[in-house]
Amino acid sequence: MLDVMRGWLDKYLSDEEAVLFTILLLLVFIVILTMGNLLAPVLTGMVLAFVMQGLITYLARLRVPNSVAVPVTFFMFLGIFFAFFLFVIPRVWRQMSSLFNELPKMVEKGQALLELLPESFPDLITEEKVATWVDMLGGEVAQFGQWLVSYSLSQLPLLMSILVYTLLVPILVFFFLKDKDLLLNWFLAFLPKEKPLMSKIGHEMGEQMANYMRGKVIEILIAGGVTYIFFIVVGLNYAALLGFLVGLSVIIPYLGVAVVTVPVVLIAYSQWGWGGDLLILMLGYVVIQALDGLLLVPKLFSEVVNLHPIAIITAVLVFGGLWGLWGVFFAIPLATLIKAIMTAWPKHPSQLEPESQP
Numbered sequence: 001m002l003d004v005m006r007g008w009l010d011k012y013l014s015d016e017e018a019v020l021f022t023i024l025l026l027l028v029f030i031v032i033l034t035m036g037n038l039l040a041p042v043l044t045g046m047v048l049a050f051v052m053q054g055l056i057t058y059l060a061r062l063r064v065p066n067s068v069a070v071p072v073t074f075f076m077f078l079g080i081f082f083a084f085f086l087f088v089i090p091r092v093w094r095q096m097s098s099l100f101n102e103l104p105k106m107v108e109k110g111q112a113l114l115e116l117l118p119e120s121f122p123d124l125i126t127e128e129k130v131a132t133w134v135d136m137l138g139g140e141v142a143q144f145g146q147w148l149v150s151y152s153l154s155q156l157p158l159l160m161s162i163l164v165y166t167l168l169v170p171i172l173v174f175f176f177l178k179d180k181d182l183l184l185n186w187f188l189a190f191l192p193k194e195k196p197l198m199s200k201i202g203h204e205m206g207e208q209m210a211n212y213m214r215g216k217v218i219e220i221l222i223a224g225g226v227t228y229i230f231f232i233v234v235g236l237n238y239a240a241l242l243g244f245l246v247g248l249s250v251i252i253p254y255l256g257v258a259v260v261t262v263p264v265v266l267i268a269y270s271q272w273g274w275g276g277d278l279l280i281l282m283l284g285y286v287v288i289q290a291l292d293g294l295l296l297v298p299k300l301f302s303e304v305v306n307l308h309p310i311a312i313i314t315a316v317l318v319f320g321g322l323w324g325l326w327g328v329f330f331a332i333p334l335a336t337l338i339k340a341i342m343t344a345w346p347k348h349p350s351q352l353e354p355e356s357q358p
Contacts, residue, residue, distance in 0.1 A: 020191075020192070021198055021201075032323065033322065033323075036323060036326070040165075041164060041165055041168040041169055041172060042172060043326070044165065044169050044172075045168070045169050045171075045172025045173045045176055046172070046176055047213065048077065048169065048173050049172075049173045049176030049177050049180070050176075050209070050210065050213060051213050051214050051217050052073050052074075052076075052077050052173070052177060053177070053180070053210070054210065054214050055069075055073045055076070056069045056070060056073050056177065059072065059073070070177050070178055073177060074170075074173065074174050074177055077170075077173060078170055081169070081170060082166075085166060088240075088244070091240045092240050092241050092244045095238045095239075095240050095241040096241055098238070099238055099241065099267075102270075105270075106266065106267075106270040109269075109270055110266075110270075201337075201340050201341060205333070205336070205337050205340055208333060208336050208340075209333050211300075211301065212301065212332060212333050212336075213333070215300030215301050216250070216251065216300075216329070218300060219250050219292070219296060219297065219300055220247045220248065220250055220251070221247070222292075222296060223246055223247050223249075223250050223288070223292050223296070224243050224244060224246055224247020224248070225243070225247070226288055227242070227243045227246040227247070227285070227288055228240060228242075228243025228244075228246075229243075230284050230285070230288060231243055231281075234277070234280060234281050234284065235277075236267065236268060236271065236281060237267060237271050238267055242260075242263065242264055242267065245260045245263065246260055246264075248260075250292065251325070251328055251329050252316055252320075252328055253309075253312050253313070253316065253331075253332070255313070255316065257289055261285075264281075264285060265282070268281050268282075311335055311339075312331070312332060312335065314335075315331040315332065315334060315335035316328055316331040318331075319331045319334055
């Protein structure tokens with residue numbers, strides 16, 4: 001047994017850089033897992049700055065000086081950031097409150113629909129089954145109402161968190177944009193000068209992460225915005241709330257669309273019942289989702305390493321369970337990182353390729 005362990009260590013951890021890289025990964029994992037909530041504004045600022053870096057790079061190609069590109073990018077971000085908090089969030093919150101007030105009426109319509117099932121399908125559904133389903137539905141709604149009240153009271157400190165984010169995140173984004181090179185050089189000073197493994201993985205992941213994060217933000221804005229406009233055009237209630245949910249749903253591959261479709265259908269049925277309006281809504285909704293999956297996603301994520309759907313779903317479940325929404329958002333990049341590490345990891349020091357010289 002000892003010989004087997006010694007052989008495995010010699011095969012995979014015989015290189016000093018591999019050992020150092022393993023230690024760094026463990027430290028980052030421990031810090032995020034234990035202090036992720038405390039460092040949330042810093043991590044948020046870092047992510048947003050990374051997303052905005054693409055615009056600075058584009059302006060640099062147009063020969064715009066960095067001293068001009070950084071303020072232009074930052075003020076553009078500032079306008080979007082405060083517009084989101086001042087216009088989008090209040091509207092979504094008002095519609096969510098209105099939806100909760102209308103929930104009992106929607107449940108009554110659902111119960112009425114269930115009571116009609118024995119007449120339509122007498123051989124399959126009995127009145128006893130329907131009565132059981134109605135009782136279960138009423139009990140679940142009551143439990144949901146109690147949970148909502150307790151959750152609302154427990155989330156009162158959330159207002160303070162939002163205030164902290166509103167004040168700190170723009171400041172952090174500015175300094176991450178302004179002093180990016182300074183911060184990177186400070187961090188790299190702690191690493192060895194010769195680091196072919198880290199350089200290879202870092203170069204690959206830098207491109208993958210940038211493409212994914214910027215593409216995902218653009219996809220959220222486009223999918224949510226187009227869906228909101230479509231819902232407004234067809235006259236669907238709670239258009240802002242549902243458009244917001246559809247935008248967030250693209251964060252979760254495969255599962256997000258399936259989950260968010262349920263409230264869309266339920267609210268549409270509660271408003272119109274079965275008929276042409278519901279059919280038009282679902283056709284338009286399916287077209288938007290199809291254009292997102294078949295046109296927008298391939299265009300935005302053409303440079304992202306392809307992963308098997310099972311790997312993506314597994315990554316969403318694992319990292320979402322560890323870090324919540326952030327884990328879901330970064331599930332694909334983290335899975336790509338693991339894949340890149342497994343591909344580049346040296347089995348013996350002699351397998352390390354020397355760093356390419358400029």
